[in-house]
Amino acid sequence: GPAHRESAMLSQIRERATGWIAWAIVILISIPFALWGINSYFEGLTQVNVATVDGEEIDYQIYQNALSERRRVLLQSLGSNVDPDLFSSEEFKRQVLDGLIDDVLLTEQASRYGYRISDAQLASWIQSLPQFQRDGAFNAELYADTLSRVGYTVAQFEQAQRRQSTFEQMRNGLTDSAFVTDADVDSMLALLYQERQADYVLFTPEMFTGDVEVADADIETEYETNKSRYRTPERLRVEYLELSVDGLAEGIEPNEEELRQLYEENIGRYRAPEQRRASHILITVAEGADDEAVQSALQRAEELSALAREGADFAELARENSQDTGSAQQGGDLGVINRGVMVEPFENAVFSMSEGEISEPVRSPYGYHVIKLSELVPERVRDFDEVRDQVRDQERRRQAESQFIDLSESFRNLVYERPDSLQPASDELGLEIKQSDWFTRSSGDGIAADARLREIAFGEEVLEQELNSEVVERGANALVAMRRLEHASAQPRPLDEVRDEIRERLERTQAASLAVKKGEELVAALLAGGEWATLVAQTGREVEVLPARRRDAVGEARDVAALVFSAPAPQGGAPAFGGGAIAGERYAVFRLSGVTLGNPEQVDDPERERVAGALQRRRGFEYFLSFQTGLRQRADIKVYAEQL
Known part of the structure; x- marks a missing residue:
């Protein structure tokens, strides 16, 4: 209800953040603010704690903010793939609380270890941030104004950054202390570059659909047992207001005099860069070609360059000789070329030539080019x-962004102060109240395509209390507020309507079970000493050969490779057999005939450094997790589960 909205400071910060500058500040402050920068806002309110960590309290509001932030991140990254029930699960709530507990422990420990950031270091870092700079230099007024715009004081921001910096110093000190030896790297490279000789057969549900029969009684049992599966989904329609830079821009029409003045003041923006029109003849050189092939291509390109310089028709030479089939038909013409479009050797040659000049052969990743500069278009x-x-x-955009900043606070206040209607905000700001189409918890169109908006629409305030929603951001430059318009509960679908759907589901389930059963039977027979070729022939399945290197496996072979490369190596010269379920309810049975470890000496230095870096980071992360676990074991942690 309203009390909840009054306390949702991170949400309010996001509502007031506009444009990339403000969003950058939100990113900078969100982590430390969630835990440290908020207490002053709740003085005078009754505090309910969800946990204490060595006497340090984590109150309910901080916990709620962390829940909201975690939901937002998951919805943004996964969208409709997120199960809405996840957010109300005990596991999700406990994971969020555990994160807050770890933050307290780590920050306290960083302080005990004496990690600090000096005033000079903090000032230097802040002054280096482009969002606080004007004309390339730090601007104190812009700094304070930008923080104020997202609901943060200079003191709060700097204190939050001090805490965050000390935590990062300690974490980096732990992770950077991890080291790996050459032997560690060699062992990992041997595994990464190993080759395995294997083949396999697949058992799929489609193989067995003709062998299963679903009785009417089975359909009725499934329908009665899983009625919730066969329901029309709960649906909702909302009315909403949207304040956006794009919407505001549509209502702005600068006059001609203003536009001409802006053009004159910013004339440097409207320079058309130098362009060049060129044609070429390409003699290709295959990747990895030997010296003889390279020399042959170069010699042919030199001959064509000489012919063109002696007066032969360049377009005709290109049509007859160029191996760039796309341009050859146009006499080698590539059209007008801007800088930054072509590969570097070609571009450098074109932009160093004179009009009408024909080049010596120019080598690029594609081969040798003979280039003619047809025309020079000056800046x-x-x-x-x-x-x-x-x-x-x-100019529309500039004015709209300014209006958006000015109006966003009014928009938020009007929506909040009149929670029973969007009309006051509509009247005051001249915004049209729009209506959505029907949408469900998992999908929708228009504004309901946004998983975050769907979650809020189906939340308690909008759906049950029929209040205005909180103000929600759509991207960096749009704010939306909603309220319930129509709601339709989930309804059971009649059995006759879903009978065929159930039959197909049961047939698929039974066929998939048969696929697994047949696969497991084959594995058992092979492990009992059966001969691969004979047993596989009896199944009627075709044998597929797995690529020797895991990284070369694609499609279904990638799933099979995951099984094969995790299996123990064969012993005593005899092949090893195994099987397992893979994607698509399929079952793979494989024969592993041999394993050849990679040779670390054949790996180039850049790859060796990459693997060493990955190993060091993983080991550093393991150190950090071990350190974190030790802090937890030694801490006095009390969790008040009834408050979660």
Whole structure:
């Protein structure tokens, strides 16, 4: 209810954050603020604790903020793939609380170890952040204003960064202390570059669909047992207001005089860079070609360059000789070229040539090019008429962003202060109240395509209390508030409507079980001494050969490779057999005939360094986890589960 909204400080910060600058600040402060920068806001409120850590209290509001933040991150990264029930699960709640407990322990330990950041270091870091700079230099007024815009004082921000810095110093000290030996790296490379000789057969549900029969009684039992599976989903429609930079820009129309003035003031933006029109003849060189092939291609390119310089028609030479089939038909013409488009050797040659010049052969990753510079288009300033629409759109955007910053606070306040209606905000700000289509908890169109908005719409405030939602961000430059319009509960679907669906489900389930059964029977027979070729032939399945290197396996072979490369190596010269379920309810049975470890001496230095770095980071992470576990074991932690 409203009390909850009054306490949701991180949410309010996000509501007030506009544009990339404010979002950058939110990212900087969100972690330490969740735990440390919030207590002053709740003075005078009754404090309920969810845990204490060595006497340090974690109160309910901090915990709720952490839950909200974790939900937001998961919804943004996974969208509709997130099970909505996850967020109400005890496991999810406990994971979030455990994260807060670890934050307290680690920050306290960092303080005990004496990790510090000096005033000079903190100031230097803050002054280096581009979001606090104007014309390349730190601006104190911009610094304070930007923090204020996201609901943070300079003192709060700097204190939060001090705490975060000490924590990171301690963590980095632990992780960076991990080391790996050359022998460690050699062992890992031997495993990474090993080759395994294996083949396999697959058993799939499709093989057995003709062998299963689903009785009507089975269908009825499934329907009665799992009625919740055969229901129309709960649905919702909302009405909503959206304050956005794009929407505001549509209502802005700068006059012609303003546009011309802006053009003159920013004329440097409207320079068209130098361009070049070129044609080429390509003689390709295959990747990994030997010296003889390279020399042959170079010799042919030199002959064509000489012919062109002696006056032969370049376009005709290209049509007859160029191995770039796309441009050859146009006489080698590549059109107008801008910098940064072509590969570097080709571009460097083109932009160093004179008009009409024909080059010596130029080597690129594709082969040898003979280039003719057909035309040089010098840099110029575009006329106002050419860029008028661009100037107008930029000015619309600039004004809209300014209005958005000015109006976002009013939007938030109006939605919050009149929780029973969106009309006051609509009237005051001139925004149209729109209506969504029907949507479910897991999918929707329009604004309901956003998983975060769906979660809020189906939350207690909107669905049950029929209040305005909190103000929610859609990207960096749009704010949305919703309220319930229509709601339809989930309803059972009649058995006759879902009979075929159930039959298909049961057939698939039974066929998948048969696939596993047949696969396991084959594995058992092989382990009992049966001969591979004979037993496989009896199944009627085709044998597939697995690529020797795991990284070469694609599609279904990748899933099989995961089984094969985790199996013990064969012993005593005899093949090893095994099997397991893979994606698509399939079952793979494999024969592993041999394992050849990789040779670390054949791995180049960059790859060796990459593997060594990955090993060091993993070992450092393990050190850190071990350290964290030790802190927990020694700490006095009390969790008040009834408050979660």
